[in-house]
Amino acid sequence: MGSSQSTQILNEEAESEGEEEEEEDVNGVLNNRRTELDNLLVKKVLEQEPEMLPCHASASPLSPQLSSLGTPRIGPSIKVWDPYNVLAPPLFSHDRSAVTQVYFISHGECDLNLRPDLIGGRCHVATLTPNGKRQARALAVFLNSEGVRFTSVFSSPLDRARSMAVSVCQEMNFPEEHVQSSDAIAEMSFGDWEGIHRSEIYTPETLSLIERCQPDFSAPSGESLRQVEFRMVRFLNGLVSGLSEKLRSEHLSSTTHHNHSRGFSLATSIHRPSLTRKKSGKSRFQVMNTTGDHESNEEIFNHHNDEQHLGHINIKSPSSQHSPCIGVFSHSLPIKCLLTGILGCSPVMTHKICVEDSSVTVLQHSWKTGWQVKRLNDTAHLRLL
CATH class of the missing domain: 1.20.5 (Single alpha-helices involved in coiled-coils or other helix-helix interfaces)
Known part of the structure; x- marks a missing residue:
């Protein structure tokens, strides 16, 4: 069992x-x-392939748009739309401690300020008043006293902003012909409403419609607050990406030129052991050499044609690096929209931000911290009047 x-x-x-x-x-x-x-x-x-979404004028800044740095890819074929260049790595990683300062300057008093009963918008015929011209001169004196030196200057194509830029640059010894116009920093367009009395347009029904549709409401043939924010943020990021691309290309050119020069000196040092390479004194650029040759840390070369229109920039060793400083002459409302984009809040909040005539707003960028607001609506120069 x-x-x-x-x-x-x-x-x-x-x-x-x-x-x-x-x-x-x-x-x-x-x-x-x-x-x-x-x-x-x-x-x-x-x-x-991903679906190609259409780009509408009222699209938000985070809507699918072509990246200004090209379309990044994840995997062999998946395209990633990156309008704010969030995913794109910095183009120039030679010195990630570099800091860029951008001075956003609102134009001085103009004719439109004297007609608050009219819808201004772009109004190409508006010019600076005598008081606006005095504000421009006072600003230039104040910037000179602070030691500000612009490496490049951009201006709205509208006369009041362009005149402000030229007046300030003349006092600061910045060549007028180097002031570059950009439609991206122009005043907000109110389309068919420009020049019309406010009382005729802003009826209670229209005001109610505007309030319900913000920040995507736009006048006939005009712009919305969101569109202005998008073009301003894209312009701002384009400054840094373009500057980085320029510095990288110049650095590569310098390295290549140094390698050729070093090869020549090695070849000739057999007959001339004491031969040293002479450096030209006509340089506008100085970049660090990455070959480890401490006797020739800086390569000097001339720069004649600036395809990126970023002005003249001096790049020195990290111990004495001069931060690029860019002047941008625009208008109060686009500057407000830019700030809402930087701060990550709705463009509707523009009425909570004060940007006065001829005021200075300074933004600072580094690859470590991104964009930061360093100064807002500074009108200290008006005390000189």
């Missing part, structure tokens, strides 16, 4: 083990099939 019972128990254990092995085999096959299906699905996803 004992032997038969033990045999029966062993048979039952063997059967249970066999069933467990069969279950494990089935589970293994199922897992393998799931893995194959997952891999196949991933492969199909990576091979397909």
